[in-house]
Amino acid sequence: MTTARRDTYTPETLLTVAVRIFNERGYDGTSMEHLSRAAGISKSSIYHHVAGKEELLRRAVSRAIDALFAILDESGAERGRAVERVEYVTRRTVEVLMAELPYVTLLLRVRGNTKTERWAMERRREFDQRVADLLKAAAADGDLRADVDTRLATRLLFGMVNSLVEWYRPQPGGGHDGEQVADAVVRMAFDGLRAG
Amino acid sequence: MTTARRDTYTPETLLTVAVRIFNERGYDGTSMEHLSRAAGISKSSIYHHVAGKEELLRRAVSRAIDALFAILDESGAERGRAVERVEYVTRRTVEVLMAELPYVTLLLRVRGNTKTERWAMERRREFDQRVADLLKAAAADGDLRADVDTRLATRLLFGMVNSLVEWYRPQPGGGHDGEQVADAVVRMAFDGLRAG
Numbered sequence A, B: 001m002t003t004a005r006r007d008t009y010t011p012e013t014l015l016t017v018a019v020r021i022f023n024e025r026g027y028d029g030t031s032m033e034h035l036s037r038a039a040g041i042s043k044s045s046i047y048h049h050v051a052g053k054e055e056l057l058r059r060a061v062s063r064a065i066d067a068l069f070a071i072l073d074e075s076g077a078e079r080g081r082a083v084e085r086v087e088y089v090t091r092r093t094v095e096v097l098m099a100e101l102p103y104v105t106l107l108l109r110v111r112g113n114t115k116t117e118r119w120a121m122e123r124r125r126e127f128d129q130r131v132a133d134l135l136k137a138a139a140a141d142g143d144l145r146a147d148v149d150t151r152l153a154t155r156l157l158f159g160m161v162n163s164l165v166e167w168y169r170p171q172p173g174g175g176h177d178g179e180q181v182a183d184a185v186v187r188m189a190f191d192g193l194r195a196g
Helices: A010-023 A032-040 A043-049 A053-071 A082-099 A102-107 A115-140 A148-160 A177-189 B013-025 B032-037 B045-048 B053-072 B081-097 B101-107 B115-140 B150-162 B178-191
Strands: none
Touching: A010 A032, A010 A043, A010 A053, A010 A102, A032 A043, A032 A053, A043 A148, A053 A082, A053 A102, A053 A115, A082 A102, A082 A115, A082 A148, A082 A177, A102 A115, A115 A148, A148 A177, A148 B150, A148 B178, A177 B150, A177 B178, B013 B032, B013 B045, B013 B053, B013 B101, B032 B053, B053 B081, B053 B101, B053 B115, B081 B101, B081 B115, B081 B150, B081 B178, B101 B115, B115 B150, B150 B178
């Protein structure tokens, strides 16, 4: 039984609760009962807002996916040399990850057991592929070192960027501000840690 | 019930099975029953080899931890300028991660619910701290760029290195050989992707 509470949720505010629980328990490990308890409203109230937990997952990962793909339509991603575009996209990806932290965290953790999860993984791969294409174009321009394979560079770049979900926390206690983190990622990935 | 099978395990070979199941189901989600089924021997046969699943976890993460700490005693990690030592340790960490992939994967996934998990996380933090100290020494030598905070550099470096457990697979189908991967990590982290 849930504690009685007037249902003042919108699909949007309910999503905030659902994403937190999905990230804590894993999507597979979350039941409608868990969501009902966390939100403090009955399961039937939740069904009033959404068809079920898969719809909540779809809305949540869509938010992350839409924010990521929107980067590719920004002028910094569309104009200039490929190396500058890929640097721009890297910086903005870090910024989106920090701004939409719980949503991107969930996106990175989906495992492909349901149709929605498989769709999310597919869209994530498409985004990675768009970045890989930019890296390839930058390599073709002679702006990237030739001794690191582009596919491998893409994986390592995303490895570094995506690792932020494991430790970046927006609170002051987190230690690093967002701009400092975005700068560090771009500097390390493109210019390296070694002093010029 | 398990399928009857003669118990030809040693603690070592039983560990191989246990680590695979821990990585598949998560340590928390693995019961002695799961281990018994995967190994094809009875629970009491398992108890003949080890005191329980926590001992299997301890042996498994110890194998990863010992391999990582051993790097720090190698001459490449002890002699020369700090920047060369930290490059050496980075390369060797990638090599150990690839050589001991299931063990390091498990180490990186433990979450701190039991005494053994908390000990493993503590040892992992100690290793990260040793690498952070080397980076700090290299920065003090003027060999690392001053505009990336050392703590942040450590996190990003481990973010990149540790991401390998998500995609690196030793089979030919995996696409990249180990040396190529280790080279790419060191080049990207210290010299950056941009053409000299």
